[in-house]
Amino acid sequence: MHNTRDKYKNNFDAMKSNYESKIKEGPTDICSCCGGLWFAYSIREYTVEMLVKKGLKKEFIDTVCYLKHAIIELCATCRKDIMSNKITNLALSNGLAFYEIPDCLKILTELEERLISPRIPFMVIRTLGFSKQFGLKGNLVNVPMNVDTNVSILP
Numbered sequence: 001m002h003n004t005r006d007k008y009k010n011n012f013d014a015m016k017s018n019y020e021s022k023i024k025e026g027p028t029d030i031c032s033c034c035g036g037l038w039f040a041y042s043i044r045e046y047t048v049e050m051l052v053k054k055g056l057k058k059e060f061i062d063t064v065c066y067l068k069h070a071i072i073e074l075c076a077t078c079r080k081d082i083m084s085n086k087i088t089n090l091a092l093s094n095g096l097a098f099y100e101i102p103d104c105l106k107i108l109t110e111l112e113e114r115l116i117s118p119r120i121p122f123m124v125i126r127t128l129g130f131s132k133q134f135g136l137k138g139n140l141v142n143v144p145m146n147v148d149t150n151v152s153i154l155p
């Protein structure tokens with residue numbers, strides 16, 4: 001009896017450390033279609049040949065799988081829609097991908113970024129409730145800025 005309990009406890013400790021290491025690792029796998037971050041068990045890997053064998057056209061695969069890799073990784077939602085020959089609503093090919101930031105803008109300071117931004121957002125952030133968690137209160141106001149005027153006024 002005592003022996004089996006030890007065995008179970010060791011198994012439980014192994015399972016617990018495995019769980020904790022997975023949690024620390026976090027969702028790191030990227031879906032080729034929607035660009036979402038997923039845990040490894042949520043992603044299935046395909047190649048273009050495997051998808052063609054399932055009756056999909058090569059052009060459709062090229063447009064839907066925005067992130068080009070040799071192995072196509074798909075989440076459950078994208079997989080379901082692609083298999084029924086549909087483009088997922090949140091697919092990056094629907095124009096949802098971020099633009100590449102030019103090198104000259106990557107080196108700007110926070111103040112320089114603020115000066116050249118076309119809109120400056122104003123919002124009230126306060127502590128909410130007894131837990132003192134910060135949250136947005138009231139409206140958010142976007143003030144449009146004229147970048148040319150801002151840049152010409154600076155010395």
Ligand SMILES: [Zn+2]
Nearest residue numbers: 031034075078
């Ligand atoms: Zn996806």
